[in-house]
Amino acid sequence: MAVLRITALAGGIGGSRFLRGLLRAAPDAEVTVIGNTADDITLHGLHVSPDLDTVMYTLGGGIEESQGWGRAGETFAVAEELAAYGAEAQWFTLGDRDLATHLVRTRMLAAGYPLSAVTEALCDRWQPGVRLLPMTDDRVETHVVVTAGDDDESADAAGDARERAIHFQEWWVRLHAEVPARRIVLVGADRAKPAPGVLDAIAGADVILLPPSNPVVSIGPILAVPGIRDAVRGAAAPAIGVSPIIGGSPVRGMADAALTAIGVPTTAAGVAELFADLLDGWLVDTVDAGATAAVEAAGVRCVAVPLWMTDVDAAAAMARAALDLAEEVRAR
Amino acid sequence: MAVLRITALAGGIGGSRFLRGLLRAAPDAEVTVIGNTADDITLHGLHVSPDLDTVMYTLGGGIEESQGWGRAGETFAVAEELAAYGAEAQWFTLGDRDLATHLVRTRMLAAGYPLSAVTEALCDRWQPGVRLLPMTDDRVETHVVVTAGDDDESADAAGDARERAIHFQEWWVRLHAEVPARRIVLVGADRAKPAPGVLDAIAGADVILLPPSNPVVSIGPILAVPGIRDAVRGAAAPAIGVSPIIGGSPVRGMADAALTAIGVPTTAAGVAELFADLLDGWLVDTVDAGATAAVEAAGVRCVAVPLWMTDVDAAAAMARAALDLAEEVRAR
Numbered sequence: 001m002a003v004l005r006i007t008a009l010a011g012g013i014g015g016s017r018f019l020r021g022l023l024r025a026a027p028d029a030e031v032t033v034i035g036n037t038a039d040d041i042t043l044h045g046l047h048v049s050p051d052l053d054t055v056m057y058t059l060g061g062g063i064e065e066s067q068g069w070g071r072a073g074e075t076f077a078v079a080e081e082l083a084a085y086g087a088e089a090q091w092f093t094l095g096d097r098d099l100a101t102h103l104v105r106t107r108m109l110a111a112g113y114p115l116s117a118v119t120e121a122l123c124d125r126w127q128p129g130v131r132l133l134p135m136t137d138d139r140v141e142t143h144v145v146v147t148a149g150d151d152d153e154s155a156d157a158a159g160d161a162r163e164r165a166i167h168f169q170e171w172w173v174r175l176h177a178e179v180p181a182r183r184i185v186l187v188g189a190d191r192a193k194p195a196p197g198v199l200d201a202i203a204g205a206d207v208i209l210l211p212p213s214n215p216v217v218s219i220g221p222i223l224a225v226p227g228i229r230d231a232v233r234g235a236a237a238p239a240i241g242v243s244p245i246i247g248g249s250p251v252r253g254m255a256d257a258a259l260t261a262i263g264v265p266t267t268a269a270g271v272a273e274l275f276a277d278l279l280d281g282w283l284v285d286t287v288d289a290g291a292t293a294a295v296e297a298a299g300v301r302c303v304a305v306p307l308w309m310t311d312v313d314a315a316a317a318m319a320r321a322a323l324d325l326a327e328e329v330r331a332r
Numbered sequence: 333m334a335v336l337r338i339t340a341l342a343g344g345i346g347g348s349r350f351l352r353g354l355l356r357a358a359p360d361a362e363v364t365v366i367g368n369t370a371d372d373i374t375l376h377g378l379h380v381s382p383d384l385d386t387v388m389y390t391l392g393g394g395i396e397e398s399q400g401w402g403r404a405g406e407t408f409a410v411a412e413e414l415a416a417y418g419a420e421a422q423w424f425t426l427g428d429r430d431l432a433t434h435l436v437r438t439r440m441l442a443a444g445y446p447l448s449a450v451t452e453a454l455c456d457r458w459q460p461g462v463r464l465l466p467m468t469d470d471r472v473e474t475h476v477v478v479t480a481g482d483d484d485e486s487a488d489a490a491g492d493a494r495e496r497a498i499h500f501q502e503w504w505v506r507l508h509a510e511v512p513a514r515r516i517v518l519v520g521a522d523r524a525k526p527a528p529g530v531l532d533a534i535a536g537a538d539v540i541l542l543p544p545s546n547p548v549v550s551i552g553p554i555l556a557v558p559g560i561r562d563a564v565r566g567a568a569a570p571a572i573g574v575s576p577i578i579g580g581s582p583v584r585g586m587a588d589a590a591l592t593a594i595g596v597p598t599t600a601a602g603v604a605e606l607f608a609d610l611l612d613g614w615l616v617d618t619v620d621a622g623a624t625a626a627v628e629a630a631g632v633r634c635v636a637v638p639l640w641m642t643d644v645d646a647a648a649a650m651a652r653a654a655l656d657l658a659e660e661v662r663a664r
Contacts, residue, residue: 081432082432096409
């Protein structure tokens with residue numbers, strides 16, 4: 001039998017943990033991961049790609065397991081010094097080990113390499129066991145529109161409701177997504193092109209997976225790059241998604257705040273509806289078994305299985321369920 | 333009495349230790365330091381200014397005392413990671429704490445600030461007790477011309493004597509100055525302009541000091557910036573130098589290799605001759621007392637005092653001797 005070609009879209013922590021399970025569930029598969037880069041941010045002159053790095057570190061064995069992001073055995077000497085210099089953006093702490101990745105990336109970008117080539121070079125070291133592609137080599141940045149004054153940096157004397165757009169990382173990391181988001185804007189997405197290999201990986205896949213990543217700020221930006229959503233919708237392969245919402249709450253992170261910003265209910269069915277145009281199957285947690293009917297009414301085959309990624313085995317079981325669901329919908 | 337205005341030219345370790353003695357010897361003086369920037373190098377995309385930083389860290393209390401350069405309590409997590417990525421120039425190890433300085437510098441330079449403004453901003457934190465000026469805001473780089481094949485990176489199959497110019501740091505740090513230097517070239521020096529404040533600091537000084545820095549690659553490049561040598565020569569203030577050579581050997585570093593490259597004998601008198609056009613006084617070590625006559629024959633008042641900077645008190649005594657010599661030649 002031919003090698004199973006799996007293409008997955010992925011954000012950071014949830015996506016990476018699912019992918020680690022996938023590699024255990026399907027060790028012989030050829031996996032391509034299309035990573036979200038709309039979280040990317042320039043800090044201290046360095047190009048930081050949090051989601052790509054989380055995938056790379058998690059699958060390459062370099063992740064800090066306890067938090068799911070950043071490097072194991074991390075130290076913070078540089079960050080302490082930057083603080084002593086009064087440098088910007090101290091709310092986003094770069095670890096020393098992690099920073100080396102950004103130095104290499106920034107240097108290669110400055111030398112003219114596209115992010116896809118840089119990512120490939122970084123993965124040369126990490127050997128993540130997947131082909132990791134950024135969704136685009138172009139600059140796309142998720143910005144969050146908040147009401148000026150809601151965040152402490154732009155208090156508005158007049159008290160009116162003027163808007164202010166801040167980088168997603170500032171909203172997420174500095175403000176803990178506690179400031180209501182009026183809108184989420186994907187700056188540059190309309191002009192971005194899929195990175196080399198992205199559309200081919202979708203068109204050539206046997207299975208397309210949407211891991212339990214944040215639907216709004218991880219999967220959303222990937223699908224917003226012109227051509228990618230159409231490619232998934234038009235692909236021969238079934239597209240199977242895994243709900244990042246269990247029992248009305250995000251498995252981790254603050255997906256509810258992001259969903260509220262785009263007017264989507266924080267439910268397994270609500271998220272499925274976001275992607276209904278391209279999904280063939282959707283996994284919800286057993287506590288959300290009652291939602292399967294609504295999802296199926298939208299034309300998406302829906303199965304309830306345990307979705308807590310308590311360890312790699314649990315993630316592998318989820319991945320297996322996703323692959324089984326792909327088989328099932330393919331057979332129909 | 334008015335505040336004593338002292339302007340010193342300085343390289344790295346020797347200059348910094350002398351300056352620390354100077355601040356103890358003349359705590360009320362207004363000291364301006366013109367620092368060598370021809371050792372500057374771009375590593376991993378970061379602008380490193382080794383001599384400016386050594387002055388700043390030494391006078392600001394951040395230096396690693398045992399080696400005379402780099403940060404106290406330094407760690408090397410970033411360097412380890414860069415090595416794991418196979419990054420360039422692993423022969424030049426950047427410490428984590430030190431690296432933060434280069435990040436701040438690089439970011440400010442990229443934002444358009446000249447090196448002099450960046451240096452002032454960095455000194456805001458370190459409060460070195462002197463005004464530290466780079467010799468120039470322009471790019472000047474000391475390159476060393478070696479015979480191709482002498483260094484291991486350019487073995488020459490034909491065995492002929494072709495030349496290869498390498499950055500000073502590569503010669504100094506990677507090759508330990510063990511490969512013979514045919515010539516030393518100050519790339520960019522002819523087009524460089526003194527940084528703002530440099531010429532005024534020289535013209536307005538009561539005393540000009542040349543600490544025991546490397547005469548070829550530290551003091552030499554400063555004087556090679558068009559206008560600086562003339563300003564020192566034409567200044568009303570006496571110019572007093574301190575020999576970096578004691579008993580025919582450099583006090584530290586590999587000044588002999590650099591002196592040989594420019595055909596100057598590694599002696600206290602030999603170095604004095606290099607600067608005879610601008611010196612009014614020259615301090616040699618007591619072991620070189622026999623050389624004073626030769627130096628005086630060149631029109632430079634020469635005094636022998638202990639020149640080993642074994643501690644800050646010893647450096648302060650040397651600085652006091654230099655200031656006394658300035659008084660003496662001024663009175664003549």
